[in-house]
Structure formats: C-alpha cells, structure tokens
Amino acid sequence: MEHESPVEFLVSAERVDAHGGIADCKSAKIALDTDLAGRADAFNPAELFLAAIAACMLKGIERVMPMLKFQLRSVAVRLTGRRQDAPPKMIGVEYELWVETEEPERRLDLLHRNVRNFGTIFNTVLAACPLEGTIHRGIPPWRREATRGADSLEGRR
Numbered sequence: 519m520e521h522e523s524p525v526e527f528l529v530s531a532e533r534v535d536a537h538g539g540i541a542d543c544k545s546a547k548i549a550l551d552t553d554l555a556g557r558a559d560a561f562n563p564a565e566l567f568l569a570a571i572a573a574c575m576l577k578g579i580e581r582v583m584p585m586l587k588f589q590l591r592s593v594a595v596r597l598t599g600r601r602q603d604a605p606p607k608m609i610g611v612e613y614e615l616w617v618e619t620e621e622p623e624r625r626l627d628l629l630h631r632n633v634r635n636f637g638t639i640f641n642t643v644l645a646a647c648p649l650e651g652t653i654h655r656g657i658p659p660w661r662r663e664a665t666r667g668a669d670s671l672e673g674r675r
Contacts, residue, residue: 613651
C-alpha cells in the first residue's frame with residue numbers, strides 16, 4: 519500500500535523587538551506577543567495554540583457542511599487552555615462550540631463528531647493532552663446580538 523506524500527506547511531517568524539515579532543504565511547501576517555510583561559494587541563504562544571485549534575474546528579465545519587448538507591447561520595468557538603509551570607506545557611484544553619442552526623439534535627451531534635474526528639490540529643493536540651468540549655445550539659453568551667454583523671469578515675473590509 520502506497521502512502522501519500524505528507525502535506526507541508528510553511529510559516530516564518532521574525533523578532534521585531536523585545537515586545538514582539540511577526541509571523542508570515544502566504545500573504546497573511548500575525549503579530550506575536552513575545553513581551554515578558556505581555557501585550558494586549560498580539561497573540562502569545564499559548565493563545566496562538568488555542569487559535570490554531572479553533573481555526574481547525576471552524577475549517578472542519580466548512581469542510582463537512584456541503585457533504586452533510588448542514589445548514590447554519592453562525593458558528594463560534596471559545597477555548598480555554600490550562601498550563602503548568604514545571605515543566606512548562608499545556609495540560610488540557612476545553613472548548614464550547616456554538617452553532618446557530620435549525621438542524622435536529624442528531625445532526626448537530628454528527629457535526630460535532632466530524633469536528634472531533636477529522637481535524638489535523640485537533641487530532642495532533644488530542645494525542646498530546648486532554649481536549650474536551652461541548653457543542654451547543656444558538657448564539658454564544660459572549661456575543662451580543664448587536665455585534666453580530668460586525669463580526670463577519672466581510673464587515674471588516
């Protein structure tokens with residue numbers, strides 16, 4: 519049995535100063551928080567880790583929506599990571615996945631199973647530390663109804 523060649527990804531990062539750096543991939547840039555005191559306008563490494571899991575979950579939903587013919591209005595995910603100091607490592611991640619949909623509960627569960635089983639980053643993290651979460655129907659409590667239109671990428675351009 520022949521194995522497919524692995525897919526490769528390329529990201530480069532560079533120190534800007536004692537407060538941060540910039541990561542580049544394709545035509546995108548992400549500000550990196552490397553300041554020992556932290557900074558509010560950039561992702562620190564743990565936050566990037568959680569953002570990668572969130573992106574994997576969202577991309578997984580985009581991938582399976584056409585296959586499952588799943589209809590939804592919005593999706594949001596919130597992740598919490600726990601870190602230990604010695605040795606420094608993430609020891610667990612929890613998530614809340616919120617889907618605004620009229621689909622029946624069994625289809626919502628099917629969507630959740632697909633997210634959990636077929637995400638590259640999700641599966642990689644799951645092999646390294648506990649990764650647990652729940653799926654909910656509706657709009658997440660952290661998003662106010664008034665800001666819904668401003669949250670879309672189209673509204674940001």
